[in-house]
């Protein structure tokens with residue numbers, strides 16, 4: 001692990017460890033992968049201007065999000081099936097997040113449940129990402145479980161009305177539910193370290209990994225043929241649903257996947273506490289604009305009313321600072337922590353997060369600033 005010096009190194013280690021189908025499910029985008037490339041282009045086209053002779057002996061990376069003090073302007077983004085990357089992957093990510101004092105957002109589609117994460121990482125600040133199911137009553141019951149675990153922050157994902165067109169998954173024979181195609185089986189056998197330390201370990205204990213939060217009566221093993229309609233994702237999610245969630249959920253609600261100013265204003269109008277400006281890591285709509293391009297207008301429109309977070313494409317500490325410079329309070333990271341987890345389990349996730357902390361601190365030193373928010377006004381966009 002000492003040889004892993006940046007997220008690209010961790011990604012390479014993840015590529016070696018994970019079956020190709022799982023690695024590509026995490027790594028790639030959708031259709032022609034334009035969104036994925038545009039996310040990087042948009043971040044790479046931004047500069048941060050330093051002040052010289054302004055070095056601060058002490059830099060303070062901590063900030064406040066939704067009234068909670070966090071150690072870095074970062075949040076671990078919800079990622080489905082993180083528990084396939086390492087055994088009990090979600091618990092390991094939550095523990096790593098706790099060590100950096102940043103929130104861990106668990107996905108509705110996690111392998112490990114919210115109760116297991118609460119028990120395994122009692123010190124973690126855990127947020128819950130909600131994909132509303134067709135059968136809303138089942139979703140509301142899940143939210144009761146989430147509340148009972150002491151979670152106060154709900155992240156409602158709004159940008160996935162349909163399963164995206166990820167052709168590589170079809171080619172790899174990777175799918176949720178899993179298929180037992182020759183290709184998929186060979187892929188697993190070619191990655192014996194993953195097979196032994198993740199899949200076999202589940203098989204020997206709790207059985208074939210499944211979507212842990214799905215109600216027992218529909219708890220499909222991820223190898224089963226069909227997800228029952230009751231727990232299919234609600235493709236007709238609308239603003240009335242958000243108002244209803246607002247009425248039911250006593251804590252804070254963030255709407256994730258917002259890219260339009262009008263949607264952010266509406267989120268504030270229905271009483272939500274914040275938005276996550278997100279292109280879903282370039283995994284959903286391939287012609288979506290990069291978060292960095294739309295974030296300034298959204299922050300300008302609603303930043304004084306609600307909390308604005310951002311994600312998609314962050315790979316360096318300086319990317320986190322760029323999003324903060326554009327108006328985000330904190331930045332969610334999806335793939336990078338998964339690569340850390342794949343590269344070295346919990347220690348790998350720790351190493352990855354510590355590395356990003358060091359990168360942020362280093363960039364702040366060069367910039368001559370004491371706090372991440374001081375990047376505001378330092379951003380320059382490359383003119384084509």
Ligand SMILES: Cc1cc2nc3c(=O)[nH]c(=O)nc-3n(C[C@H](O)[C@H](O)[C@H](O)COP(=O)(O)O)c2cc1C
Nearest residue numbers: 026077078079080107157280281312313333334335
């Ligand atoms: C493997 C994987 C699974 C994901 N699953 C979910 C999910 O269940 N719910 C959700 O809201 N977003 C999900 N996302 C999107 C992330 O929350 C986040 O928006 C995105 O990964 C940020 O981009 P980045 O990976 O470049 O950091 C997933 C992303 C990845 C890579």
